[in-house]
Amino acid sequence: MVKSKAFIIFILAFGIFGIINTEMGVIGILPQIAEHFNISVSTAGLLVSLFALAVAIAGPILPLLFSGMNRKGVMLMVIGLFIIGNIVSIWAPTFGIALAARIIPAFLHPVYFSVAFTAAAASVSQDQIPKAVGRVFMGVTAGMVIGIPITSFIANVTNLEIAMMFFAIVNAITFLAILFFIPSMPVQQKLSYGTQLSVLKKPALWLAIFSSIFILSGMYAVYSFFAEYLESVSGMSGGMISLMLVVFGLTGVIGNLLAGKLLMNHALKTVVIYPVIFGAIYLLVYLMGTFTVPMIILIALWGVLFTFGLNITQYMITSSAPEAPDFSNGLFVAFANLGVTIGTMVGGAFISGWGTHHVMWSGLLFLALGLIFVVMFVPLARKKQAVAY
Known part of the structure; x- marks a missing residue:
C-alpha cells in the first residue's frame, strides 16, 4: 500500500x-x-x-x-x-x-x-x-x-x-x-460553491494570499534574470551558467524534501524565518556576486530556498482553508502566477533603471513586504488553528 x-x-x-x-x-x-x-x-x-x-x-x-x-x-x-x-x-x-x-x-x-x-x-x-x-x-x-x-x-x-x-x-x-x-478518485463529499467561496471571508486566508504574492514576487524578481545576472555580474560563461542551472535544480529537489519535513513539524516557525533567511542569501549574492566560488555555494543554497518558497506559500494558502482544498489550491496557482508576473516586471524595471547588479534589491523589497504580512498571518493561524504549529 x-x-x-x-x-x-x-x-x-x-x-x-x-x-x-x-x-x-x-x-x-x-x-x-x-x-x-x-x-x-x-x-x-x-x-x-x-x-x-x-x-x-x-x-x-x-x-x-x-x-x-x-x-x-x-x-x-x-x-x-x-x-x-x-x-x-x-x-x-x-x-x-x-x-x-x-x-x-x-x-x-x-x-x-x-x-x-x-x-x-x-x-x-x-x-x-x-x-x-x-x-x-x-x-x-x-x-x-x-x-x-x-x-x-x-x-x-x-x-x-x-x-x-x-x-x-x-x-x-x-x-x-x-x-x-491511478484508481478512480470520486469526491466523497461534494461541497457547494457557496461553501467553498465562503472561505474568502477568512482574514487568515487573505493574509496568506498577500504573503504568498509578495514572497513569490521576491523569488521571481531575481530568478527571472538568473542567467543575465550570472553573465553580466558574475562573468560566467554560457556553459557555466547551464551548469549552475543544473545545480540550482538539484538543490531545489532537496528544498522540496526539507520543506515537507519542516512544515510537518514546525510550520509557523518555518514560515516566519523563511523570508529572513532568503533575504540574507540575496544580500550575500549582491555582495559576493563577482566571486565565482562563493557564488556557486550561494546558488546551491538559493536553489534549496527557491523551491522551499513554493511549498511554503502553497501550504499557507491551503492550510488557511482546509475545508475547500480544490478551491484553495486553485487560489494558490492563480496568485502564484500573479506573483511571477509582478516580480518579473518589477525586477526588469530595476535592471532598466539601475543595472542588473541591483535587481537583488527588488527581491529584498518584496521579501520584506512578504514578512510584514507573514507576521500578521501567524497570530491568526495560531488562534484559528489554520496551520499546524
Whole structure:
C-alpha cells in the first residue's frame, strides 16, 4: 500500500512536470519559434506571457467548477487537452493558431495542479500531507530546470518540430500512467460553491494570499534574470551558467524534501524565518556576486530556498482553508502566477533603471513586504488553528 501511494504521488508529480514543461520549455526555443513564424522574439514571448495570464485568470474559477468531479477523470481530461494542444502546436500553419493551441489548455493548468495537490493530500494521513505535496512539487522543479535545457538541446540537434513533440510525448506518458495506474478518485463529499467561496471571508486566508504574492514576487524578481545576472555580474560563461542551472535544480529537489519535513513539524516557525533567511542569501549574492566560488555555494543554497518558497506559500494558502482544498489550491496557482508576473516586471524595471547588479534589491523589497504580512498571518493561524504549529 505504501509503495502504491508513493507511485501515485510520482505519477501526479510527473503530470505537473509535463504541464510545467509545456509552459516553460518554449523559453529555450523562442528564437527558433520566432524564425519559424517570421516574427520577433518579443512576439514569440506571448507564448509564455499569455499562458501565465490564462493560468492566473482561471486559477480562482475553474478548480471550483471541477471540484465535484471524479479527480481521475478531471486529470485525464486536462492532460488529454494538453496533448491535443501540443500536437496542434507542432504543425500550426500560423503563429496565431500555435498561440491558441497553448492558451486554451493553459486555462485548465490550475485545474490539474489543484486536483494533483488534493489527490496527493487525500492519499496520505493528515500529518503526512506537507511531505506528499512537497514530492508533487518536484514536478515543478523538474519542469523548470530539466524541461528548458532538454527542449533547447533537442531543437539544436534536430529541429523545432521534434523539440515541441517532446511536450506531447511527456504528456502522453502521463495520460497512460493516470489511465492504467491511478484508481478512480470520486469526491466523497461534494461541497457547494457557496461553501467553498465562503472561505474568502477568512482574514487568515487573505493574509496568506498577500504573503504568498509578495514572497513569490521576491523569488521571481531575481530568478527571472538568473542567467543575465550570472553573465553580466558574475562573468560566467554560457556553459557555466547551464551548469549552475543544473545545480540550482538539484538543490531545489532537496528544498522540496526539507520543506515537507519542516512544515510537518514546525510550520509557523518555518514560515516566519523563511523570508529572513532568503533575504540574507540575496544580500550575500549582491555582495559576493563577482566571486565565482562563493557564488556557486550561494546558488546551491538559493536553489534549496527557491523551491522551499513554493511549498511554503502553497501550504499557507491551503492550510488557511482546509475545508475547500480544490478551491484553495486553485487560489494558490492563480496568485502564484500573479506573483511571477509582478516580480518579473518589477525586477526588469530595476535592471532598466539601475543595472542588473541591483535587481537583488527588488527581491529584498518584496521579501520584506512578504514578512510584514507573514507576521500578521501567524497570530491568526495560531488562534484559528489554520496551520499546524
